[in-house]
Amino acid sequence: MSATIIDGKAFAEKVRTQVAAHVTRLKDEHGITPGLAVVLVGEDPASEVYVRNKGKQTLEAGMNSFEHKLPAETSEADLLALIDQLNTDPAVHGILVQLPLPAHLNSDLVINSIDPAKDVDGFHISNVGLLGTGQKSMVPCTPLGCLMMLREQLGSLSGLNAVVVGRSNIVGKPMAQLLLGDSCTVTIAHSRTRDLAEVCRRADILVAAVGRPEMIPGDWVKPGATVIDVGINRIPAPEKGEGKMRLVGDVAFASAAEVAGAITPVPGGVGPMTIACLLANTVTACCRANGLAEPEGLTA
Secondary structure, three states: OOHHHHHOHHHHHHHHHHHHHHHHHHHHHOOOOOOEEEEEOOOHHHHHHHHHHHHHHHOOOOOOEEEEEOOOOOHHHHHHHHHHHHOOOOOOOEEEEOOOOOOOOOOHHHHOOOHHHOOOOOOOOHHHHHOOOOOOOOOOOHHHHHHHHHHHHHHHOOOEEEEEOOOOOHHHHHHHHHHOOOOOOOEOOOOOOHHHHHHHHHOOEEEEEEOOOEEOHHHHHHOOEEEEEOOOEEEEOOHHHHEEEEEEOOOOOOHHHOOOOOOOOOOOHHHHHHHHHHHHHHHHHHHOOOOOOOOOOOOO
């Protein structure tokens, strides 16, 4: 195996340490504590674990964590009223509504009711527009984490060919915008792309975000390319026992690692960076709200 394995856990730890140092500075020099509010509607088990982790890491970084758990049958009016309250609360610098929401709630309406300056998920239509036009915005956490890892691994990304496989609003599209912002030549590919293999083989940077297990084999990877695998897929693992599952990415790791220059594993690659970047975004939002210098190295 020739590829350098990009250790997302270690890198996320480094980002969290930077965040905590900045939080300490905000408290000591300005008497300000960044605050993150997380809203969870209903009892989706995966979301509950995720929200618990977010709360824990927020507190570990020295920030305030405000958790709002609402019953599944909460009305849209009540949810919007809560968001309105958080929008005007000066102690709250970041607001995150955990998705997916129960079916009777309009996710777009709910996300677009968040103050864009507090939208630490970067999903608000204003932030999408600002990112697309190269202006200062809140950037979605997963693509931001990918960008940080690429910069750490490669230094300057200027002039590199980047292929993003996947066109979701949460990862694919913002990832492409961020790579453009760092002067890459960017192709967005997807399931309908003609000769996807050939498109992938041209990439110096290959970002896989399609949500299909091991869809990209090693022979689609350009020798020496940097591969960022955003996929998290559960597949049966009979070797572990009946009914057991294991996690794999969108890239066939073993074959890709023989060709790539560097690659993120699944699990332990992009995943840990998502919450680390959420914390970074909260600190950035807090600094912007108070007219203070933004933390270096923690923004796009």
